Amino acid sequence: MAVRLKRLLTQNRRAVAEMLAEASAAMDPGICVLDSSEAVLLGDLPPTGMEKYAIESGGETIGWVVGGSGAQALAHWLAYLSDQAIEIDALADEALNRYREVNLLYNLSGKLTASLDPTSVCCVALDEARRLIQSSSGGVMLLDEPGVKLELAAGFGSPPEQATLGEGVIGACAQTGKAEVVNMVEADARHAPLERAFGALLCAPLETRGRLLGVIVLASESTDVYSAGDLKLLNTLASQSAPIIENALIHERMLQEAQEREARLEQQIQALRIELDESHQAKKVAEITETDYFKNLMQQADNLRQIIEDAS
């Protein structure tokens, strides 16, 4: 992690720049600070033949101090400052990541409950996970009705479309209900053929009230990318998401049942309508056939038939 010397000298650390300018002015001849590509960052290039001292920080040469006596001490001082800046930046990065996590958990429930569609809820959970944990692929896989297969409900990159409970790293995670981090998939004897496409896998079960709903999986093409912190974060996200996914699934099922009931009711109404029509028709026919006029007609028809038969 290289701290660019320019930033150290000229931007957010004003006090450093001012102290350095004062030190340079006090020296005779003045000093000149160059970056790693030997571009001047501070001072004027002194006459040729002056000593050039490397500023070594974070295992690399980040620049040079050229000048007379005092230039070497200044190079050491800048290297020390740069080392300190690297540490501060690392701490700030860590704090920023923690802050992102706190922010994620703070806002997660609101985002997840914004929709009652299971796919949308799974997508939100996955999007939040990939925002914090760098991954090339990922998916939320839900357990099917017989409880044997895990099927992809939402994904990005190239996640596996399906997994079997107990098979592969993903299947094992679902079966044991324990989150897994595998930083070298090929070296893990449990890995399934489809999982060979990934270098590293992070997997957490989606469980609520002791019932397994599925798993959330993140994967990277590179190996050794996931930390224990990533695992904890994904597990927390999974445990927060699971009850909301369950609610969405229940809602979807209820909606489906209501639609089925509605369809059945429609069929029954249709059948009743047919029955009603038939009885209505029978009544109409009866109304006609039971009139004296119709009976008289029938009698006349019978008489005619009799006359024809007698004649033949």
Add this chain to the structure above:
Amino acid sequence: MDKKILIVDDEPHLRLLIARALQDLEDEGVELLTANDGEAGLAMIQDERPQLVFLDVMMPKKNGFEVCHTVKYELGIQDVCIILLTAKGQEIDIQHGEQMGADLYMTKPFDPDDLLAKAKAILGFE
């Protein structure tokens, strides 16, 4: 004109955190300045004339509302965008912030990516 962002917060870790979240802009040449209380923040706004200020509300000496009011109404500095940062998120606080001249309001814990996106948009880096 050099672009400057001022971060005013009495908590050092939050100043560091905000500065880190805005590091992309620092790489673009934006200068990040910090102040650790309201009075120091007000002095820096006058001296440095930043285009954007992230201003904490609960601070010693002068709170964020007071600083905001002084900048916008007493000093009449209008070419600065002030974003109030606070743990308070109630509508009444947001309204109070707006009355004091704040341009935007963000509640803690803020989203670092959102913070950067807002800063980029305000400084015209989109």
